[in-house]
Amino acid sequence: MTELWVLGPDNWSAWRALRLTALAEAPYAFGSTLAEWQGDGDREERWRARLGMRGSHNVIAVLEGRPVGMVSGVPAEEPDTAELISMWVGPRARGRGVGDRLIGEVERWALQRHARKLMLSVMPDNPAALALYERHGFTGTEKLGDLLPDGARRELVLAKTLDTV
Secondary structure (H helix, E strand, C coil): CEEEEEECHHHHHHHHHHHHHHHHHCHHHCCCCHHHHCHHHCCHHHHHHHHCCCCCEEEEEEECCEEEEEEEEEECCCCCEEEEEEEEECHHHCCCCHHHHHHHHHHHHHHHCCCCEEEEEECCCCHHHHHHHHHCCCEECCCCCCECCCCCCECEEEEEECCCC
């Protein structure tokens, strides 16, 4: 059974270990790079600040006693909107419902914050993530995502209207 643990700044080392693993295993899936979070970027105060973002909800998934996935929910700039960020599920846990649980947890958190919409950005060449998000009701938007390093393509911005009933 998958357990979900909500983390705060004092849990920075657990978040750090999983995030560095995610960036190394799936560099194609993130706007950040492993190099940006290692070396000079690998500082306790930076990790604590990441988990201490105002209004954030940071969760890791634990399967059979081992951390296997992560996600964060953060307030968005748009009113009544939340954003799902930093989503990753490790290879040994893929296809076991971990991603579904993590998305469900961020949706639950967003509804508690009275958000009416949940947004996320995803790399255009990540079909597994796209399929997962589409299965959960996310659809494309007209919003322009961040420009990718190739200078030509952009992240895809997806959104979902949350059922507030």
